[in-house]
Amino acid sequence: MNSYRVLNSRVARVDAVEKVVGKAVYTDDMVVSGMLYGAILHSPVAHARILSIDTSLAKALPGVKAVLTHADTGHVKFGVSPARYDETIFCEDKVRYVGDEVAAVAATDPGTAMKALDLIKVVYEPLPILLDGLRAMEPGAPKVHERFHRNICQEVHWHFGDVDAARAQADFVRTDSLSSKMQDGAFLEPQSALAQYDHNGYLTLYSSTQTTHYVHRTLAMVLDIPLHKVRVVKPYVGGGFGPKAACSSMELITALLAMKTGRPVKITFDREQVFLHSRARHQFFHKMTTGIRRDGTISFLEHHCIMDGGAYSSFGIASVYYAGSLLGGPYRLANMKYDGYRVFTNKPVSGAQRGHGAVIARALFEVQLDRLAEEIGMDPLELRLKNVMETGDTTCNELDMSSLGMRECLEAVRERTGWNSRRTKGSSHKADGHGMGVAAGFFVSGAGYPIYRSRTHHCTVEIKVAEVGGGVTVRSGAAEIGQGSDTMLAMITAEVLGIPMEDVKVLSGDSDLSVDLGAYSSRTTLMTGHATRQAAMDARKQILEVLAEKTGIPLDALDIRDGFVHVQGSQMDFASIRKEYLGEHRGFPTQPHGDLLTFAEASRLAFLERGSIIGKGSYRPPPLGGSFKGAAVGTSPAFGCSAQVAELNVDMETGQIHMERITGAHDCGFAINRTQVEAQMQGAMSMGLGEALMEEVKYDDQGRILNANLAEYKIPTAMDMPPLESIIVESHEPNGPFGAKEVGEGAIMPTIPAVLNALYDATGAMVTELPLTPERVLRAIKKARGETSRGDGDTREQV
Amino acid sequence: MKHDIQVTINGTSHQLAVPANRTLLELLRDDLRLTGTNKGCEAGDCGACTVLLDGDPVPSCLVLAVQADGCDVLTIEGLASGNRLHPIQQAFVDTGAVQCGYCTPGMILVSLALLRKNPHPDEAEIRGALSGNLCRCTGYQKIVQAVQAAAKEMP
Amino acid sequence: MVLPSFQVLIPSSLQEALDMLDGHPDARLLAGGTDLLVDLRPAVIRSAPFVPQGYADEWGIGYQQEPSGPLVSLHGLEQLRGLRSLTSHVRAGATTTVAELASSPLLRKHLTALAEGAAALGTPLVRNRGTYGGNICNARPAADTLVPTVALGGTLHLAHKNSTRKVSVVDFVLGPGRIALRAGELLTHIQLPFFPRQGSAYLKLGTRKALEIAQVGVAASVVLDQAGRVVHSGVALGAVGPTPILCHGTAESLHGHVPDQAAIRAASLAARREAAPISDHRASREYRLEMVQLLTRRALTRAVERARSAAAPGEQS
CATH class of the missing domain: 3.30.365.10 (Aldehyde oxidase/xanthine dehydrogenase, molybdopterin binding domain)
Known part of the structure; x- marks a missing residue:
C-alpha cells in the first residue's frame, strides 16, 4: 500500500454533480444578449470549380446581419501542421468535398439564418471526382490539390535494421492485408462555438474544442489579430476523441461573423455537419509481411499502408507516421520496413481519433502474430510473452520504454480469463462459433513535440x-x-x-x-x-x-x-x-x-x-527520438500498454457476432484515480468494438454520405456492449508524475485484433475488411469452410 | 400562429404560447433555459434530449411543444431536491458513470422510468432500457453498475 | 436546424379530424412524429434548397417551395388509442404506441409476432412515441410492426368524413412510402384475427441489437388443426422488396401438412423464391436471399412450437 491520501483512490469526479443535475454548461447552452445565430453553406458537390457566388438576395432578407464568402476573408491558409496548411475559411477557387464550406450567414434567429443560406446562389462547374483512396496515386486520377503530386499528402519510407537479411533467416513468413472504413467520432455533443469581439479588438471564442491552444493560434493567424488579444475558452465538452483537436472553419467563421457584425455569434453543428466536418479516423489499407523463427522469435515486419485522408491534410501528416512508428513495440522487433502514403480524395477530411493512426495497423500485426503462432504450434499469448519488451528496452525506431508492464498485462488477462484452460489448442478447426482472442498494444503518453516547431x-x-x-x-x-x-x-x-x-x-x-x-x-x-x-x-x-x-x-x-x-x-x-x-x-x-x-x-x-x-x-519533455526523417512522431516521455482478451459467439448461419466479454489489463504507470482509469479503458473498448463490428461512413458515387446520422452510423448501444473487465497494472513510470502515464488511447489498441482473433478462433474465418458485418463474417466463414483454415488475402508460404 | 398550451414542467405549471414548429426540446432549452436536456442529433437517435413525458422517457426533439399540451414533463433539473441528489444521481456520481456528461441526464431519466416500473431489473433489462441512449465515453459498464446500485438504494 | 414553418391543426374528436382532412387535401397526419418530424427537418446537404415563399420565381425551375400543407396532429384523439380484445380478433387503435404493442400480454399471447416486431423497432424512446398506425402508414419495407401485420392478416379500418372502408394491409401498402390512403382519409384502427392453436414469431437480422433497420425481417404465423396440420399460415418478408412480401408459395406449401422439419425447409425455400431484394449499402441481394430462407426456417420453427403449445381460449380453463 502507498501512503497517498488522495491519489490512487476512487474519489468522485469534481464535475460529476454538475453533470448529474444538468447544470454543466456546454457551449450550445450559452446565450448572451444581442447574440446572432450563424449558419454555414456547405458544398453539395464533391469536386467543382466555383464560377460565381451571388449573396444579394440573402443579404436583403430581413434579419440577416452578415453574409460572408471568401471575398470577405484575408485568404490566410491554415491547417494542423504548418508544413501542410491547405485550408482556407471558405473555398476560394473550388470545392473539394461534399460539405466544404462555401459561405456563411449571421441572422437574428436560426430560422432566418437557414432561409438565408438557401438564398445564396452558387454556380459550380463540375470536375471529375476522386473517391477511391486506392486510385488516388494512379496516373490520370483527378487532382484534389494542384500543389500535391499524385494526390500524396505525405509519404513515409522507413527501414530499420535489415529486413532482407532477416527474411532469409525466418522460418515462417506470411503476408496478410486488412482494410478499414472511414470512422466518425460520434461524440454526443455536436461542435459549437460562440464568439464575442469587443471594441478594443479583443476576440473571445467559446468552443467545444479539445485544444484551446491551437484554436487560439489559428484564430490569431487567420484573422490577423495579435495573439494576446485572442482568448479561447472551452466550456464543458461532450466528448472529443480527436476530431475536436484542431481549429475548424466553423470556429473561424463564428469569429469572423462576430467581427463583421460587432455582435456575439453562435454556431452549433447539426449532427449531419459533424459527419461532414469529420476529422475522424482515416480509412486504412494495410498489407504486412511478417517473419518468425521456429522458436517464436519475431524476425521482421514489412509494412505497406495507404490511408485515405479526404480533401485536406488535417492531422494526416502525423497519422501516416504514427501508423508506422507504433509497431516498433511492444515486442522486440529489430527489423522493420514501412512505406506509408496518405492520399487526398474528394471526401470529408480524416484526422486524429483515439489511437491516432495506429489502430488498424496494430490490428493487422496482432492478427498476423496469431496466425504465425498457429503455424509454429505455439499458444498466441505465449508467443507474445516470448517477444514482449521490458522496461528499459528501446524499439528499432528509437522509442524508449522507460516503463513497460506489457508482460504483466498479458499475464493478468491470461489469469483472469482462465486462458490456459479455456482456450482450446489448435482451436481454428473446431469452428463451433465460440472463440477467445488475445491482442496487445501500446501508445504514447503525450506527443514528444508540439505540432508547430517551438521550444514552448x-x-x-x-x-x-x-x-x-x-x-x-x-x-x-x-x-x-x-x-x-x-x-x-x-x-x-x-x-x-x-x-x-x-x-x-x-x-x-x-x-x-x-x-x-x-x-x-x-x-x-x-x-x-x-x-x-x-x-x-x-x-x-x-x-x-x-x-x-x-x-x-x-x-x-x-x-x-x-x-x-x-x-x-x-x-x-x-x-x-x-x-x-x-x-x-x-x-x-x-x-x-x-x-x-x-x-x-x-x-x-x-x-x-x-x-x-x-x-x-x-x-516540457526532454529532447526525444532519433535523427531520421519523421523520428519525432511517436516519441513520448512514456508509453502506456494494454492487453485484452475478447470472447464471443458467432451465429454460424447468419454471421452475427455476439460479444460475451472483454477482459483488459492496462499499464497506466500509476492510477491517479482508479475509477477513471477503468472508465477510460472501458470507453476505449467500446470505441474499438464499434470499429470492429459496425462503424462505417458510407458514400454514394457522388461522394455524398449515405449515413450521416446516428441511426445508420452505428456505434454500440448498451445492448451491444458485453460486460467489460478492467485490470489496472502499475509499472511506476519514472518520467510520469507519481509514476503516472496514459490510459486513454493505449487501451483501444488491442480491442479490434482481439475480436478478429476471437472470430478466427470461433469460426476459422479471416475477414480482411472491417467492420465485421454479419454478411462479411458469413462470407468469410464459408470461405474458411471451403479452404480449411485459409483466409482470403492469405498468401502464406513456408520457407 | 402560436398555440396556447399548458404544460407542467418539474412540478410547475406553465402557460405558454408556442409556434407550431417548436419542439419540446427547443421549448425547454431556448425558452425555459433548462439546458440540462441536451441536443445531440434532433432525429431521435441518440437519447441526449430524453425527458419523461407523463412518466415515459421520450426524445424531446421529436415531440412538438403543442403535443405536450396538458402533459407532465420531468427534466433532469427536476430530480434533485435542493442540494440532495436523487439516489440515481448519487449512484452515477459514486460509480463513476459520468464522463463527458452529455448523455448523463438522459441516462438518469431513463433509469428512473425503468426503476419505477421494474424496481429490480436484471442486467439484460437494464441494458435494454438504456439502449436508446447512446454513450461514447463509458462503454456503458459503469452506467449499468450505477443503475444496479441505485436499484438497491431506492425505496 | 430548426423545423420549417408549418401549421398544426389539433382536432378534439375524430369527426373534427375528418372535417379538417376534408378541408385540407394537402394535410399530413402527425401521430408519434418519430418519422414525420425527422423527414420535415431539412437536411444540410440537399439537392434543392427550400426557398422561402415569394422567392421561388426569382430562382426559376428546380427549387422547391417550403412545404405548406398543415399537419393534423392526432394526439388528442383518445378513441384512436389502445388495444382491445374481441372474441376472435384484436382491435388496435392507430395511435397505440409501439411500446404498448411490445408490452401487451394480449399480443404476447395471441399475436406474438407483432409484439416481437414492436419490441425490435428502434429504441425504447422511439417506441414510447412511435405509433402502430404511423409505422404502417410510413410503409417502409423493413417496418418492424408492418411485416408481422402482413403475416397476421391485418385489416385496416379507414375513415372518411362521410364513410368508412376496410382494406387488407397487403392491398394498402403500395411501395416504399406509398399507401392507398385517399385524400381526406384517416387510419382509425387495425384489426388482427387470432385463432386457437396459433403461433407466430418475428425475426430481425441486423448488425446491432437496438436502433437498427432490418437487413431482413421475417414474420411467420401458423394455425394448426387438432391433428397438428397447418390450416392457415402467413409468412411475410421485410426489407427484401419494395413492400413487405406476403409469401403465397409458402402458405401453399405448408397447407394441410404437419409442419415437420422437411415441410418447414420446403416452405423456407418457397419464401426465398418470392423475395425480390436489391443490393444496397445495408446488405447485398445474395446475402438477403440466403437470410430470407434461413430466417423463414427459424421463424416458422418457432411459430410451430408456439402453436403446438398454445392453449387456445376456451380449450383450457
Whole structure:
C-alpha cells in the first residue's frame, strides 16, 4: 500500500454533480444578449470549380446581419501542421468535398439564418471526382490539390535494421492485408462555438474544442489579430476523441461573423455537419509481411499502408507516421520496413481519433502474430510473452520504454480469463462459433513535440492560494473533455498541498489561464500532471517558508496533511498566529480551533506576509527520438500498454457476432484515480468494438454520405456492449508524475485484433475488411469452410 | 400562429404560447433555459434530449411543444431536491458513470422510468432500457453498475 | 436546424379530424412524429434548397417551395388509442404506441409476432412515441410492426368524413412510402384475427441489437388443426422488396401438412423464391436471399412450437 491520501483512490469526479443535475454548461447552452445565430453553406458537390457566388438576395432578407464568402476573408491558409496548411475559411477557387464550406450567414434567429443560406446562389462547374483512396496515386486520377503530386499528402519510407537479411533467416513468413472504413467520432455533443469581439479588438471564442491552444493560434493567424488579444475558452465538452483537436472553419467563421457584425455569434453543428466536418479516423489499407523463427522469435515486419485522408491534410501528416512508428513495440522487433502514403480524395477530411493512426495497423500485426503462432504450434499469448519488451528496452525506431508492464498485462488477462484452460489448442478447426482472442498494444503518453516547431513549454499551471486563506485555485489551460483531467488536477493539488479535495477549485480550459497544448495524444495526466505537481509544491513551499520564518521551526520539519500543519518531532507555538486570525474574523460562526494550525490560518498568514501566493509549474519533455526523417512522431516521455482478451459467439448461419466479454489489463504507470482509469479503458473498448463490428461512413458515387446520422452510423448501444473487465497494472513510470502515464488511447489498441482473433478462433474465418458485418463474417466463414483454415488475402508460404 | 398550451414542467405549471414548429426540446432549452436536456442529433437517435413525458422517457426533439399540451414533463433539473441528489444521481456520481456528461441526464431519466416500473431489473433489462441512449465515453459498464446500485438504494 | 414553418391543426374528436382532412387535401397526419418530424427537418446537404415563399420565381425551375400543407396532429384523439380484445380478433387503435404493442400480454399471447416486431423497432424512446398506425402508414419495407401485420392478416379500418372502408394491409401498402390512403382519409384502427392453436414469431437480422433497420425481417404465423396440420399460415418478408412480401408459395406449401422439419425447409425455400431484394449499402441481394430462407426456417420453427403449445381460449380453463 502507498501512503497517498488522495491519489490512487476512487474519489468522485469534481464535475460529476454538475453533470448529474444538468447544470454543466456546454457551449450550445450559452446565450448572451444581442447574440446572432450563424449558419454555414456547405458544398453539395464533391469536386467543382466555383464560377460565381451571388449573396444579394440573402443579404436583403430581413434579419440577416452578415453574409460572408471568401471575398470577405484575408485568404490566410491554415491547417494542423504548418508544413501542410491547405485550408482556407471558405473555398476560394473550388470545392473539394461534399460539405466544404462555401459561405456563411449571421441572422437574428436560426430560422432566418437557414432561409438565408438557401438564398445564396452558387454556380459550380463540375470536375471529375476522386473517391477511391486506392486510385488516388494512379496516373490520370483527378487532382484534389494542384500543389500535391499524385494526390500524396505525405509519404513515409522507413527501414530499420535489415529486413532482407532477416527474411532469409525466418522460418515462417506470411503476408496478410486488412482494410478499414472511414470512422466518425460520434461524440454526443455536436461542435459549437460562440464568439464575442469587443471594441478594443479583443476576440473571445467559446468552443467545444479539445485544444484551446491551437484554436487560439489559428484564430490569431487567420484573422490577423495579435495573439494576446485572442482568448479561447472551452466550456464543458461532450466528448472529443480527436476530431475536436484542431481549429475548424466553423470556429473561424463564428469569429469572423462576430467581427463583421460587432455582435456575439453562435454556431452549433447539426449532427449531419459533424459527419461532414469529420476529422475522424482515416480509412486504412494495410498489407504486412511478417517473419518468425521456429522458436517464436519475431524476425521482421514489412509494412505497406495507404490511408485515405479526404480533401485536406488535417492531422494526416502525423497519422501516416504514427501508423508506422507504433509497431516498433511492444515486442522486440529489430527489423522493420514501412512505406506509408496518405492520399487526398474528394471526401470529408480524416484526422486524429483515439489511437491516432495506429489502430488498424496494430490490428493487422496482432492478427498476423496469431496466425504465425498457429503455424509454429505455439499458444498466441505465449508467443507474445516470448517477444514482449521490458522496461528499459528501446524499439528499432528509437522509442524508449522507460516503463513497460506489457508482460504483466498479458499475464493478468491470461489469469483472469482462465486462458490456459479455456482456450482450446489448435482451436481454428473446431469452428463451433465460440472463440477467445488475445491482442496487445501500446501508445504514447503525450506527443514528444508540439505540432508547430517551438521550444514552448507544453503546459504551465498556476496554483493561486486564496488570499483569504483556506483554499486554492488551480489555473490551467488543460482541456477537460470528459476524460477527467480537472479531477486529476484537483487530486494532485490536494495530495501535494495536503488539503482536502473540496478546498481545491479548478479553473481550466481557458487560453488566458495558462499555456496547455490540450487534450490529444494522451498527454494531459503526464504533462499537466507534472506541471500541477510542481506548482503545488511551489505553493506549499511558499506557505511553509513563511511559517518557518514566523515560528523558527525548520522548514523540513513542517508538513501539511488533511488541511492541518503538522510538525515533526516537536510542538509549534502558533498562539500569536491564531490570535491574529481570530481577530481578523470576528463574527464568523466557524473559527479554527484545536491543537493544530489549520491550512486556512497558515495560508492567510502567508498572504499577510508576502502578498499573493502563486505556485508555478510547467512541463516540457526532454529532447526525444532519433535523427531520421519523421523520428519525432511517436516519441513520448512514456508509453502506456494494454492487453485484452475478447470472447464471443458467432451465429454460424447468419454471421452475427455476439460479444460475451472483454477482459483488459492496462499499464497506466500509476492510477491517479482508479475509477477513471477503468472508465477510460472501458470507453476505449467500446470505441474499438464499434470499429470492429459496425462503424462505417458510407458514400454514394457522388461522394455524398449515405449515413450521416446516428441511426445508420452505428456505434454500440448498451445492448451491444458485453460486460467489460478492467485490470489496472502499475509499472511506476519514472518520467510520469507519481509514476503516472496514459490510459486513454493505449487501451483501444488491442480491442479490434482481439475480436478478429476471437472470430478466427470461433469460426476459422479471416475477414480482411472491417467492420465485421454479419454478411462479411458469413462470407468469410464459408470461405474458411471451403479452404480449411485459409483466409482470403492469405498468401502464406513456408520457407 | 402560436398555440396556447399548458404544460407542467418539474412540478410547475406553465402557460405558454408556442409556434407550431417548436419542439419540446427547443421549448425547454431556448425558452425555459433548462439546458440540462441536451441536443445531440434532433432525429431521435441518440437519447441526449430524453425527458419523461407523463412518466415515459421520450426524445424531446421529436415531440412538438403543442403535443405536450396538458402533459407532465420531468427534466433532469427536476430530480434533485435542493442540494440532495436523487439516489440515481448519487449512484452515477459514486460509480463513476459520468464522463463527458452529455448523455448523463438522459441516462438518469431513463433509469428512473425503468426503476419505477421494474424496481429490480436484471442486467439484460437494464441494458435494454438504456439502449436508446447512446454513450461514447463509458462503454456503458459503469452506467449499468450505477443503475444496479441505485436499484438497491431506492425505496 | 430548426423545423420549417408549418401549421398544426389539433382536432378534439375524430369527426373534427375528418372535417379538417376534408378541408385540407394537402394535410399530413402527425401521430408519434418519430418519422414525420425527422423527414420535415431539412437536411444540410440537399439537392434543392427550400426557398422561402415569394422567392421561388426569382430562382426559376428546380427549387422547391417550403412545404405548406398543415399537419393534423392526432394526439388528442383518445378513441384512436389502445388495444382491445374481441372474441376472435384484436382491435388496435392507430395511435397505440409501439411500446404498448411490445408490452401487451394480449399480443404476447395471441399475436406474438407483432409484439416481437414492436419490441425490435428502434429504441425504447422511439417506441414510447412511435405509433402502430404511423409505422404502417410510413410503409417502409423493413417496418418492424408492418411485416408481422402482413403475416397476421391485418385489416385496416379507414375513415372518411362521410364513410368508412376496410382494406387488407397487403392491398394498402403500395411501395416504399406509398399507401392507398385517399385524400381526406384517416387510419382509425387495425384489426388482427387470432385463432386457437396459433403461433407466430418475428425475426430481425441486423448488425446491432437496438436502433437498427432490418437487413431482413421475417414474420411467420401458423394455425394448426387438432391433428397438428397447418390450416392457415402467413409468412411475410421485410426489407427484401419494395413492400413487405406476403409469401403465397409458402402458405401453399405448408397447407394441410404437419409442419415437420422437411415441410418447414420446403416452405423456407418457397419464401426465398418470392423475395425480390436489391443490393444496397445495408446488405447485398445474395446475402438477403440466403437470410430470407434461413430466417423463414427459424421463424416458422418457432411459430410451430408456439402453436403446438398454445392453449387456445376456451380449450383450457
